[in-house]
Every structure is written in C-alpha cells, then in structure tokens.
Amino acid sequence: xRITQGAFSFLPDLTDDQIRKQVxxxxxxxxxxSLEFTDDPHPRNTYWDMWGHPMFDNPDAAAxxxxxxxxxxxxxxxxxxxxxxxxxxxxxSVKLTFIVNRPADEPGYRLERQETTGRNIRYTTKPYAxxxxxxxxxx
Amino acid sequence: xxxxxxxESDTPIAEIPxxxxxxxxxxSSGVKDVLAELDRDLVGLAPVKKRIRETAAxxxxxxxxxxxxxxxxxxxxxxxxxxxxxxxxxxxxMRMADLLHxxxxxxxxxLVSVTRDDLVGQYIGHTAxxxxxxxxxxxxxxxxxxxxxxxxxxxxERDYGQEAIEILLQVMENQRDDLVVILAGYTQRMDRFxxxxxGFRSRIAHHIDFPDYADDELLQIATKMLEHQxxxxxxxxxxxxxxxxxxRRAQPHFANARSIRNALDRARLRQANRLxxxxxxxxxADALSTISAADITASRVFSMPSRAG
Numbered sequence: 001x002r003i004t005q006g007a008f009s010f011l012p013d014l015t016d017d018q019i020r021k022q023v024x025x026x027x028x029x030x031x032x033x034s035l036e037f038t039d040d041p042h043p044r045n046t047y048w049d050m051w052g053h054p055m056f057d058n059p060d061a062a063a064x065x066x067x068x069x070x071x072x073x074x075x076x077x078x079x080x081x082x083x084x085x086x087x088x089x090x091x092x093s094v095k096l097t098f099i100v101n102r103p104a105d106e107p108g109y110r111l112e113r114q115e116t117t118g119r120n121i122r123y124t125t126k127p128y129a130x131x132x133x134x135x136x137x138x139x
Numbered sequence: 140x141x142x143x144x145x146x147e148s149d150t151p152i153a154e155i156p157x158x159x160x161x162x163x164x165x166x167s168s169g170v171k172d173v174l175a176e177l178d179r180d181l182v183g184l185a186p187v188k189k190r191i192r193e194t195a196a197x198x199x200x201x202x203x204x205x206x207x208x209x210x211x212x213x214x215x216x217x218x219x220x221x222x223x224x225x226x227x228x229x230x231x232x233m234r235m236a237d238l239l240h241x242x243x244x245x246x247x248x249x250l251v252s253v254t255r256d257d258l259v260g261q262y263i264g265h266t267a268x269x270x271x272x273x274x275x276x277x278x279x280x281x282x283x284x285x286x287x288x289x290x291x292x293x294x295x296e297r298d299y300g301q302e303a304i305e306i307l308l309q310v311m312e313n314q315r316d317d318l319v320v321i322l323a324g325y326t327q328r329m330d331r332f333x334x335x336x337x338g339f340r341s342r343i344a345h346h347i348d349f350p351d352y353a354d355d356e357l358l359q360i361a362t363k364m365l366e367h368q369x370x371x372x373x374x375x376x377x378x379x380x381x382x383x384x385x386x387r388r389a390q391p392h393f394a395n396a397r398s399i400r401n402a403l404d405r406a407r408l409r410q411a412n413r414l415x416x417x418x419x420x421x422x423x424a425d426a427l428s429t430i431s432a433a434d435i436t437a438s439r440v441f442s443m444p445s446r447a448g
Contacts, residue, residue: 058275060247062316066317
C-alpha cells in the first residue's frame with residue numbers, strides 16, 4: 001500500500017529534476033529546506049529523524065540534492081522527505097513537506113480492533129513494518 | 140495548492156537553431172555590459188581583462204555550440220587567480236561570478252569568499268562537515284578561496300587541510316554544473332601549492348595572473364576611491380600622493396590598492412583632525428571634502444628610511 005503523506009503523494013514519484021525544482025521553489029521563498037527519514041511511517045509519527053541541519057543559507061537546490069544523494073546512500077530503504085520550514089515571524093512552521101524516497105516494498109497498515117467496556121470497539125492502525133525492530137523494517 | 144510550483148515537464152523539446160549570431164548573443168546575454176563595466180571600473184590590469192575577454196568569448200561560443208547540439212559536457216570553469224595582495228582578485232572574482240551567471244553557467248551568481256579557517260576544522264571529524272557546509276552554501280555560485288595554499292601544510296602531516304582538499308577535489312570533479320571554484324593567492328606560493336597538489340592543477344582550466352599596479356595606476360585608483368566618497372585632492376596633495384606611492388612601494392607589506400585605501404583612510408582622519416583643530420568659523424562643503432598635501436605628508440612613510448633604498 002502506497003503511503004500518502006505530505007504534498008504530491010498521490011502523484012507518481014517525483015524525478016530528481018522535479019524534486020530539484022520544488023526545492024528551488026522553497027528556497028526562493030526563503031524557506032529553510034532539510035531532509036528527514038524514518039522507518040515508522042505512521043501518520044501520527046510527525047517527528048522523523050533529521051538528516052543534517054536545516055539549510056538556512058543555501059541559495060541553490062544543488063545543496064539539498066547533494067544531501068539527498070548521501071541520505072539515500074545511507075537510508076535508501078526508508079522513507080525520506082523534504083521539509084521546508086518558514087522561519088518568518090508569525091509562521092515559524094513547516095510550509096511544505098513531500099516524500100522523496102520510499103522503500104521498494106510498502107506493506108501498509110493493519111487495522112486492530114480492541115474490545116473495551118460496554119462492547120465498545122477502539123480502532124488502531126499499525127504499520128506491518130513496525131512489527132520488526134527499528135532499523136530492520138524494510139528490506 | 141497555490142504554494143507549490145507546478146511540476147512541469149522537465150525536457151521541453153527545444154528547437155535546435157541552425158545559426159547563431161554571436162554578436163547578438165554577446166549583447167543580449169549581458170556579457171557586453173559586464174565586460175564594459177570591468178573596463179570602466181577597474182584601472183589597469185590589462186592582461187587580466189584580456190584573459191577574461193577571451194574566457195567570455197570561449198564560454199559564449201561553447202554555449203552556442205551546446206544549443207546547436209555540438210557540445211554536451213560543461214567545460215571546466217574552475218580558475219586560479221594569482222598575484223600580489225591588493226591587485227583586485229576578489230573584485231574580479233565577483234565580476235566573474237556575474238559573468239558566468241549571465242552566460243548561464245551558474246544558476247545564482249553569488250560569490251562565497253572563504254579562507255582556510257572557514258574550511259578546515261580544529262579537531263578530528265570537524266573538517267568534513269565544515270567544508271561541506273561551505274560547499275553547499277556556494278552551490279549555484281562561485282566559491283572563492285583566498286590564500287588557498289594555506290590549505291596544504293606539508294610540515295604537519297596530521298593537518299586537517301588535506302581532508303578539506305580531498306572533499307574540494309571531489310566536488311570540483313563531480314559537481315561541475317553546480318559550482319565554480321576560484322583559488323587565489325600569491326603567485327609563487329600558489330605555484331608551490333599546485334606542484335604538491337597535482338589534482339588541483341589538472342582540474343583548473345584557467346590560470347589568470349594579476350600584475351602589480353604601476354604608480355600612475357595607483358594614483359588613478361586613489362582618485363577614483365576619493366571621488367566615490369566625495370572627497371578630492373588639491374594640486375599639492377596629488378603631488379604628495381604620487382610621492383607617497385613611490386615611497387610606500389619600497390617598504391615592506393605593500394599591498395597595492397589596499398595600501399592606498401588604507402593611506403586614504405588615514406589621510407581622511409588627519410584631514411578631520413586638522414579641520415577640527417584649525418578651523419575658526421563655519422566650514423563650507425569644499426573645505427570639508429578637500430584633502431591637502433599636509434594630510435598626506437604627515438604619514439610615517441615619509442619619515443621612515445626606505446628599506447629598498
């Protein structure tokens with residue numbers, strides 16, 4: 001099951017050239033771009049691991065592409081996303097994020113039902129991948 | 140979502156032109172303006188200007204060839220600027236960045252000027268991230284490494300400079316589309332640096348040597364600097380400054396235009412002092428902006444015995 005989080009996730013995967021253009025767009029808007037990766041793609045897992053620092057003073061997207069290449073080399077079997085942070089006063093938050101790398105195989109989520117008092121049912125989604133210990137989840 | 144750029148198709152099918160008018164290209168790309176500006180703003184430096192003109196012509200032709208589908212590789216654009224201090228290397232590097240930007244060889248056209256301290260770390264594992272950070276900042280523009288020979292310290296084999304050099308070389312080779320590196324420094328020390336780092340020599344296509352300024356060129360530079368700040372020299376001060384330049388050159392640590400700028404700064408200081416101490420009534424604009432001979436001859440250069448004789 002293809003995971004759809006962030007922008008462009010219903011589109012076919014962006015090519016490197018398209019990623020570069022999007023990143024350049026972010027930089028031209030004065031947003032600091034950075035990379036994050038994870039192997040726990042639960043929708044509520046907002047805090048992914050950071051790859052390097054946010055790039056506050058790089059005027060060109062080539063810098064992020066360089067880091068992306070490095071990050072793919074190290075964590076090519078996990079999810080990697082680009083995060084564009086707007087530091088301007090009043091915003092100070094992430095303006096755009098999109099996935100730029102996925103594991104080859106995405107098993108998706110299991111729906112768990114928990115019966116509680118009064119025959120109520122609580123639902124939980126769990127990534128199948130999370131059954132395995134962190135670090136060995138994909139591939 | 141309006142906040143995202145449209146991901147348009149990446150390979151627009153451009154028509155291959157059958158003929159390109161170089162003259163027209165020269166003017167429309169703005170290269171002409173950059174070169175004209177260079178001629179106008181920089182005094183002297185005839186060989187440098189000639190080399191830049193040649194480089195610009197080469198890049199223009201290369202660009203035309205690329206458009207016609209005759210060339211595919213990005214030419215090597217890394218350069219080395221050698222010359223004594225104060226001969227305009229940084230200024231020319233800035234113009235070079237502008238030139239390359241207008242020709243479309245670099246995307247942003249900014250200049251990141253660094254020295255050894257910015258690239259080399261202080262402990263193990265510190266250098267690589269530091270160098271990378273600078274390289275990332277310079278991407279899309281020009282990385283100007285002043286006094287590049289300090290990167291290599293043969294007397295200390297555990298020096299971290301070597302690590303910075305290796306990263307630099309790698310990026311210079313693999314990311315030629317993304318940034319242009321300009322190394323600068325004194326001629327002799329740069330020659331020695333290149334000898335001990337053959338990797339650099341082979342990756343640098345353009346070596347430009349900056350000659351020292353002649354005395355009359357320095358005087359011209361001085362007048363230009365003062366004009367810029369709305370100061371002027373009276374006739375006697377011009378003579379004194381001519382004298383000063385000749386004397387200053389013979390002394391150690393002469394740094395061409397930089398020495399002149401410092402001398403002028405000090406002359407302004409003395410002028411202000413003189414006005415403050417001697418003026419009785421109100422001063423007009425003319426008095427406030429005239430530097431007289433006394434402001435220049437008070438320099439220690441005139442009282443010191445010249446070493447070179």
